[in-house]
Amino acid sequence: EPEVTQTPSHQVTQMGQEVILRCVPISNHLYFYWYRQILGQKVEFLVSFYNNEISEKSEIFDDQFSVERPDGSNFTLKIRSTKLEDSAMYFCASSERAITEAFFGQGTRLTVV
Amino acid sequence: DAKTTQPTSMDCAEGRAANLPCNHSTISGNEYVYWYRQIHSQGPQYIIHGLKNNETNEMASLIITEDRKSSTLILPHATLRDTAVYYCIVRPPQAGTALIFGKGTTLSVSS
Numbered sequence: 660e661p662e663v664t665q666t667p668s669h670q671v672t673q674m675g676q677e678v679i680l681r682c683v684p685i686s687n688h689l690y691f692y693w694y695r696q697i698l699g700q701k702v703e704f705l706v707s708f709y710n711n712e713i714s715e716k717s718e719i720f721d722d723q724f725s726v727e728r729p730d731g732s733n734f735t736l737k738i739r740s741t742k743l744e745d746s747a748m749y750f751c752a753s754s755e756r757a758i759t760e761a762f763f764g765q766g767t768r769l770t771v772v
Numbered sequence: 773d774a775k776t777t778q779p780t781s782m783d784c785a786e787g788r789a790a791n792l793p794c795n796h797s798t799i800s801g802n803e804y805v806y807w808y809r810q811i812h813s814q815g816p817q818y819i820i821h822g823l824k825n826n827e828t829n830e831m832a833s834l835i836i837t838e839d840r841k842s843s844t845l846i847l848p849h850a851t852l853r854d855t856a857v858y859y860c861i862v863r864p865p866q867a868g869t870a871l872i873f874g875k876g877t878t879l880s881v882s883s
Contacts, residue, residue, distance in 0.1 A: 704871065704872055708868070715869060766813070
C-alpha cells in the first residue's frame with residue numbers, strides 16, 4: 660500500500676540553526692500539506708501546496724518557514740532559524756484531489772535545544 | 773478554529789460498537805465531513821468521509837443526519853487497537869483547503 664514517508668524520524672538541532680524536513684508524498688498525489696503537533700497539544704495546520712505554489716497557510720507559517728518541491732517527488736519544509744518553541748512533531752500529508760482523503764506520514768520529531 | 777463539537781472522551785467495551793458523535797451545526801452545503809484518528813503520537817489516520825449520504829468502508833460507518841448538522845462515526849466491533857483520539861472535521865472541497873483538527877474524542881476501548 661502506498662504511503663507518505665518522512666525523514667528523518669527524529670532530528671535534534673541547536674537554536675538558531677536551519678533545518679529541512681523531508682517528505683515523499685504518494686506518487687500520484689497533487690496536494691501536499693505540512694502540520695505540526697506540539698507535545699500534548701492538537702494537530703495544527705501549517706501550509707498546503709498545489710501546482711507548485713502555496714494554496715493556504717496558517718498564522719504559524721511565518722517568514723521563518725518555507726516549502727519546496729525541488730524535484731517532483733520530494734516535498735520539504737525548511738525552518739530558517741529554529742526556536743525552542745519549534746520543537747514539535749511535524750507531519751506531512753498528501754491527497755490525490757481536493758476532496759479526497761489526505762494520507763499522513765509518521766512524522767519527524769524535531770527537538771530544538 | 774474547528775467547526776465541530778465532540779465529547780472529550782468516551783469508553784467502549786471490546787467487541788461492542790463504538791458510536792462517536794459530532795455536532796457541526798454551521799456546516800455549509802458543500803462541506804464534507806471527515807473522520808480521522810490518531811493513535812499515540814502517530815500520524816493521523818484517515819477513516820472515512822461523506823457529504824450527505826451515509827458511508828461505509830472496511831473500518832467504519834458514517835451516519836450523517838438529514839439536516840447535516842451532526843454525524844456519528846460507528847466502529848462496529850471495537851478492539852483494543854481502536855483506542856485513539858478521533859477527530860471529526862468539516863472541510864470545503866476547494867483545492868488545497870486544510871483539514872483543521874480540533875481536540876477530538878479520546879476513545880478508550882477496554883477488555
